[in-house]
Amino acid sequence: AKAILGGSWWLANVLLGMWISVVLALTVLPAMFGLSLGFTDLYIKVLVKTLEWAALRIQRAQKVPKGDSSMEEEIVELRRMHPHPLTGGNFTLCDTFYFCKKGIESIVEDQVTQRFTSEELASWNLLTRTNNNFHYISMRVTIIWGLGVFIRYCILLPLRIILAATGLSWLVIGTTLVGILPNSNVKDRISDLLHITCYRICARGLSAKIHYHNKENHPKKGGICVANHTSPIDIVILANDGCYAMVGQVHGGLMGLIQRSMVRSCPHVWFERSEMKDRHAVAKRLRDHVADKTKQPILIFPEGTCINNTSVMMFKKGSFEIGKTIHPVAIKYDPQFGDAFWNSAKYSMVAYLLRMMTSWAIVCNVWYLPPMSQQDGEDAVNFANRVKSAIAHQGGLVDLSWDGGLKRGKVKESYKEAQQKMYSSMIVGH
Amino acid sequence: MGSTNSTLSKIPNAGDLMQETGFSPAHIVRLYDRYKALDKDKKGHLCPQDFGAIKELAMNPISDRIIGAFFSSGQEVLDFPSFVRILAHFRPVDKNRPKDPNSPEHINSRSNKLKFIFQLYDQDKDGKISRQELLQVLRTMLEKQVTEEQLESIADRTIQEADLDRDDAISFDEFRKSMEKVNIEHKMSIRFLR
Numbered sequence: 001a002k003a004i005l006g007g008s009w010w011l012a013n014v015l016l017g018m019w020i021s022v023v024l025a026l027t028v029l030p031a032m033f034g035l036s037l038g039f040t041d042l043y044i045k046v047l048v049k050t051l052e053w054a055a056l057r058i059q060r061a062q063k064v065p066k067g068d069s070s071m072e073e074e075i076v077e078l079r080r081m082h083p084h085p086l087t088g089g090n091f092t093l094c095d096t097f098y099f100c101k102k103g104i105e106s107i108v109e110d111q112v113t114q115r116f117t118s119e120e121l122a123s124w125n126l127l128t129r130t131n132n133n134f135h136y137i138s139m140r141v142t143i144i145w146g147l148g149v150f151i152r153y154c155i156l157l158p159l160r161i162i163l164a165a166t167g168l169s170w171l172v173i174g175t176t177l178v179g180i181l182p183n184s185n186v187k188d189r190i191s192d193l194l195h196i197t198c199y200r201i202c203a204r205g206l207s208a209k210i211h212y213h214n215k216e217n218h219p220k221k222g223g224i225c226v227a228n229h230t231s232p233i234d235i236v237i238l239a240n241d242g243c244y245a246m247v248g249q250v251h252g253g254l255m256g257l258i259q260r261s262m263v264r265s266c267p268h269v270w271f272e273r274s275e276m277k278d279r280h281a282v283a284k285r286l287r288d289h290v291a292d293k294t295k296q297p298i299l300i301f302p303e304g305t306c307i308n309n310t311s312v313m314m315f316k317k318g319s320f321e322i323g324k325t326i327h328p329v330a331i332k333y334d335p336q337f338g339d340a341f342w343n344s345a346k347y348s349m350v351a352y353l354l355r356m357m358t359s360w361a362i363v364c365n366v367w368y369l370p371p372m373s374q375q376d377g378e379d380a381v382n383f384a385n386r387v388k389s390a391i392a393h394q395g396g397l398v399d400l401s402w403d404g405g406l407k408r409g410k411v412k413e414s415y416k417e418a419q420q421k422m423y424s425s426m427i428v429g430h
Numbered sequence: 431m432g433s434t435n436s437t438l439s440k441i442p443n444a445g446d447l448m449q450e451t452g453f454s455p456a457h458i459v460r461l462y463d464r465y466k467a468l469d470k471d472k473k474g475h476l477c478p479q480d481f482g483a484i485k486e487l488a489m490n491p492i493s494d495r496i497i498g499a500f501f502s503s504g505q506e507v508l509d510f511p512s513f514v515r516i517l518a519h520f521r522p523v524d525k526n527r528p529k530d531p532n533s534p535e536h537i538n539s540r541s542n543k544l545k546f547i548f549q550l551y552d553q554d555k556d557g558k559i560s561r562q563e564l565l566q567v568l569r570t571m572l573e574k575q576v577t578e579e580q581l582e583s584i585a586d587r588t589i590q591e592a593d594l595d596r597d598d599a600i601s602f603d604e605f606r607k608s609m610e611k612v613n614i615e616h617k618m619s620i621r622f623l624r
């Protein structure tokens with residue numbers, strides 16, 4: 001009996017070993033050469049079909065057209081129903097209805113907070129986490145959902161964890177080894193290859209299907225690349241198609257380890273917490289990096305925080321004071337397959353990554369926009385807004401002028417005054 | 431599936447609340463989440479400052495009045511059922527709900543919606559909007575944008591039109607009469623779910 005037990009253990013070990021080797025061979029090798037074996041494509045196709053079937057089974061929620069009519073339109077309409085002579089000041093008692101309604105709407109839901117919670121889908125994509133408004137539908141859907149849970153947690157998750165671990169460990173080990181080499185062209189090329197390979201492995205680890213558009217506008221060396229921010233995964237997404245010099249704060253723990261090893265093989269810009277306070281020092285370091293044309297383009301996320309990928313919030317002007325030419329990039333995730341937004345108030349980094357690895361897939365589009373330059377006489381703020389609009393327009397995101405910092409701070413008095421001014425012009429006409 | 435039910439069971443007296451206000455379970459859960467989200471310090475109840483923290487509300491000229499509607503009778507604490515009851519005024523009118531003549535009027539009836547607005551104006555709750563009260567509302571809506579004379583003339587004219595019994599104030603009936611043709615059901619209803 002003992003022999004059989006021992007035998008079966010040995011067999012299990014062998015099978016596991018074979019399974020892992022197959023997996024590694026099928027993913028790591030192609031990753032090194034940038035080839036795709038088409039597994040992900042096939043997987044996505046099957047997934048889309050299943051989700052469409054599930055959607056048909058679910059009754060679409062009634063979608064009342066979201067009329068974002070302006071203050072003027074609404075008040076004029078209110079007054080039309082209330083016939084009265086217009087002499088002198090143009091006020092009616094029913095004008096308050098508009099403000100009251102807007103006020104209550106903002107109590108129930110407001111634009112700023114909304115951008116920091118996940119986007120709601122019109123139909124369910126079989127992930128419990130996106131199921132806010134859907135109740136029990138039918139037995140068949142429940143079975144498929146259960147099957148989905150099994151697939152995601154028992155098959156996909158372990159696979160993805162192995163891949164991610166492989167990718168990261170290679171990154172750390174590889175960059176440390178490359179760091180030993182003397183500075184030369186060869187070193188740079190090996191470093192680039194290493195970085196891309198590891199990011200590709202990580203992308204496989206998330207079942208990421210990325211579609212790059214307009215590759216001819218890819219940021220060049222010594223350039224500044226600017227993108228909208230949804231999650232830490234943005235870095236993996238962008239780095240799959242080129243090497244960037246990362247900009248960020250020095251962290252401790254695992255992140256710190258990765259940061260330190262990365263910087264050994266090619267220059268990244270990591271700031272200590274204390275350095276971040278001095279804006280001029282930060283700007284100077286970035287400028288020096290950009291001036292050196294042999295260094296990779298730097299990657300900056302000017303929103304300063306993660307937004308939920310339905311809109312683009314105010315870009316901090318600091319990023320736009322470093323150099324004249326900016327390469328904007330727009331990233332848009334397809335929420336159908338998994339919500340990529342990192343709600344840092346709700347989930348820690350580890351919890352977030354686990355969520356990502358148990359989603360169906362990460363499907364996203366990346367658009368490289370043509371480089372934009374600061375015009376003469378244009379200040380940094382206007383330049384920032386111009387770039388922001390271009391990115392929002394390309395990605396199909398709403399262009400908001402709200403500051404991402406409002407996640408935590410207060411509204412300025414000037415906003416209220418602007419509302420009052422708008423209303424008074426209707427009353428007394430100036 | 432089931433996340434709604436589990437949250438619903440956490441809310442005390444959810445069943446009664448739904449009966450009273452006509453909100454569906456999904457609505458109640460959403461409002462509960464919103465209530466918790468507004469309660470940033472996790473006090474278990476809301477105070478006026480929590481409302482003041484809502485950016486878009488802070489921009490609204492009559493924000494103080496709206497917040498005041500939640501904290502009527504001078505209390506400083508808002509519990510969840512009261513929160514829901516006030517918001518229930520803005521629920522779209524159900525065309526299908528049978529009108530039982532014996533049961534009390536629905537919270538979101540046309541009349542109750544009008545009463546809500548009326549109370550925004552009528553701060554001392556004497557059942558009439560006096561000239562002073564009207565001036566106060568005008569002042570908060572227009573603040574520095576118009577002169578005091580302009581405000582007075584606007585107030586005069588408004589009272590003149592609506593005031594039918596010539597007592598220099600607008601009673602609730604006069605208010606309701608002047609709003610006869612306005613589509614209250616539409617203008618004073620909001621969507622609670624996206």
